[in-house]
Amino acid sequence: MINILTTHWSDFVHGFGITLLSSIIALIISMILGTGFAILEIVPNKLVNTIAHIYIQIFRNIPLLVVTMFFYVVVTQFVKMSGLVAGTIGLALYTSAFIAETVRAGILAVDKGQTEGARANGLTYWQTMRIIVLPQAFKIVIPPLGNQFINLVKNSSILAFVAGFDLMYQGNEIASTTFDTIDTYVVVGLFYLVITLPLSYYMRYLENKLA
Amino acid sequence: MAMIEFKNVEKYYGNFHALKNINLEIEEGKTVVLIGPSGSGKSTLIRTINGLEQIQSGDLIVHGENLAKKKTDMNLLRKNVGMVFQHFNLYANKTVLENIMLAPRIVLKRDEKENRELAEKLLEMVGLADKGNSYPNMLSGGQEQRVAIARSLAMKPKVLLFDEPTSALDPEMIGDVLEVMKKIARDSDMTMVVVTHEMGFAKQVADQVIFMADGTIIEKSGAKEFFENPKEERAKKFLSQVLNH
Numbered sequence: 337m338i339n340i341l342t343t344h345w346s347d348f349v350h351g352f353g354i355t356l357l358s359s360i361i362a363l364i365i366s367m368i369l370g371t372g373f374a375i376l377e378i379v380p381n382k383l384v385n386t387i388a389h390i391y392i393q394i395f396r397n398i399p400l401l402v403v404t405m406f407f408y409v410v411v412t413q414f415v416k417m418s419g420l421v422a423g424t425i426g427l428a429l430y431t432s433a434f435i436a437e438t439v440r441a442g443i444l445a446v447d448k449g450q451t452e453g454a455r456a457n458g459l460t461y462w463q464t465m466r467i468i469v470l471p472q473a474f475k476i477v478i479p480p481l482g483n484q485f486i487n488l489v490k491n492s493s494i495l496a497f498v499a500g501f502d503l504m505y506q507g508n509e510i511a512s513t514t515f516d517t518i519d520t521y522v523v524v525g526l527f528y529l530v531i532t533l534p535l536s537y538y539m540r541y542l543e544n545k546l547a
Numbered sequence: 548m549a550m551i552e553f554k555n556v557e558k559y560y561g562n563f564h565a566l567k568n569i570n571l572e573i574e575e576g577k578t579v580v581l582i583g584p585s586g587s588g589k590s591t592l593i594r595t596i597n598g599l600e601q602i603q604s605g606d607l608i609v610h611g612e613n614l615a616k617k618k619t620d621m622n623l624l625r626k627n628v629g630m631v632f633q634h635f636n637l638y639a640n641k642t643v644l645e646n647i648m649l650a651p652r653i654v655l656k657r658d659e660k661e662n663r664e665l666a667e668k669l670l671e672m673v674g675l676a677d678k679g680n681s682y683p684n685m686l687s688g689g690q691e692q693r694v695a696i697a698r699s700l701a702m703k704p705k706v707l708l709f710d711e712p713t714s715a716l717d718p719e720m721i722g723d724v725l726e727v728m729k730k731i732a733r734d735s736d737m738t739m740v741v742v743t744h745e746m747g748f749a750k751q752v753a754d755q756v757i758f759m760a761d762g763t764i765i766e767k768s769g770a771k772e773f774f775e776n777p778k779e780e781r782a783k784k785f786l787s788q789v790l791n792h
């Protein structure tokens with residue numbers, strides 16, 4: 337195992353870097369989209385609610401691989417994109433649907449009195465949402481959000497299917513050239529842990545700190 | 548001109564007729580106490596005054612704005628109409644000082660230094676000068692409610708609404724909150740509308756008492772007159788129930 341690590345160190349590190357990069361970008365995009373659609377699902381406007389609901393249902397109920405392939409095979413005919421880009425977009429949209437559901441639950445869990453107090457105090461709907469409700473909602477949903485983030489990192493292995501040069505892709509390459517499959521995938525697994533373990537402990541720390 | 552005026556106001560929750568043909572004028576600077584049995588529509592009525600509940604017909608004119616008109620800007624109206632709730636509704640994610648300073652800062656764009664000075668002055672007025680950096684969950688109910696009052700006052704409203712401000716408090720906390728409210732009623736020219744079961748408070752500071760039942764106003768009279776000589780049978784019965792226990 338040490339052997340495969342040293343001989344293919346730069347491939348692993350390259351794959352690790354891609355996985356990390358793709359995960360971070362997808363995480364940022366999915367948080368923005370997810371929070372946005374969570375809000376759109378509850379603003380007092382039926383049409384907007386329906387549109388947001390449809391978006392969420394689509395990306396939540398179609399396999400990630402299908403979403404990713406759609407961008408890699410279909411969308412790329414109109415807008416050229418690499419596997420890395422297609423995979424990251426697929427990952428971001430797919431995850432955003434789950435984050436939307438999570439954040440929405442958080443918003444609904446915030447005491448209605450908070451909104452009434454703020455509106456009576458003169459704040460607008462959006463000021464109330466941004467300054468009073470959302471911060472409390474995020475705090476409530478830190479644990480499930482942490483799960484979504486970890487799932488996102490693991491799901492980024494989808495990139496291997498679209499030549500995304502991520503950790504999983506590099507692992508497949510190395511395994512098929514060295515035939516040392518066990519050691520290779522153990523190393524790949526360990527590299528994923530390097531991201532996911534600190535992430536899960538950090539989320540737990542946040543949860544305790546803000547409690 | 549009246550500060551608050553209800554003209555033939557009707558309010559429904561779905562099919563339920565919650566306010567029936569309400570006609571009422573409240574003069575500027577007066578303190579009005581609203582009483583009545585549970586479910587009679589007191590909260591509903593007071594919440595229409597700042598637009599937390601919409602009315603379905605009639606006119607409701609507050610500080611010159613007709614709330615029945617679609618184009619009336621509620622956010623603008625609420626600069627002039629504050630509200631204190633039974634369950635305080637302080638911002639759980641903000642310190643006491645921030646609770647008080649937030650709306651003046653972002654709604655009124657008040658200068659930060661002036662904002663802080665007023666907030667500190669108000670905290671002192673409600674007897675909580677040392678609690679500015681506490682979070683609401685570190686305070687007792689009575690303290691929370693006094694912060695909530697300070698938060699409303701910081702907006703310098705023309706009208707201040709109270710919906711059962713002491714009903715969620717332990718008995719020994721009630722006095723402090725009522726003291727603050729009495730001080731406001733005495734020293735300011737704000738118009739106050741107070742839903743309460745505290746008859747002592749009503750006797751002491753109310754200019755007018757309004758008795759509601761089943762979504763209608765049964766009786767409205769001067770405070771002294773109402774307590775000494777209630778006219779309506781239901782008001783008499785209600786008074787004997789709340790005063791004799």
Ligand SMILES: Nc1ncnc2c1ncn2[C@@H]1O[C@H](COP(=O)(O)OP(=O)(O)OP(=O)(O)O)[C@@H](O)[C@H]1O
Binds near residue numbers: 583586588590591592
């Ligand atoms: N959001 C709502 N939806 C439907 N019905 C409501 C709603 N709010 C109040 N009601 C009904 O309207 C009536 C008046 O309620 P309201 O809360 O105004 O009474 P109240 O006089 O404040 O009573 P209490 O002393 O218990 O606070 C009640 O029958 C209540 O069930």
Ligand SMILES: [Mg+2]
Binds near residue numbers: 590591710711
């Ligand atoms: Mg009530």
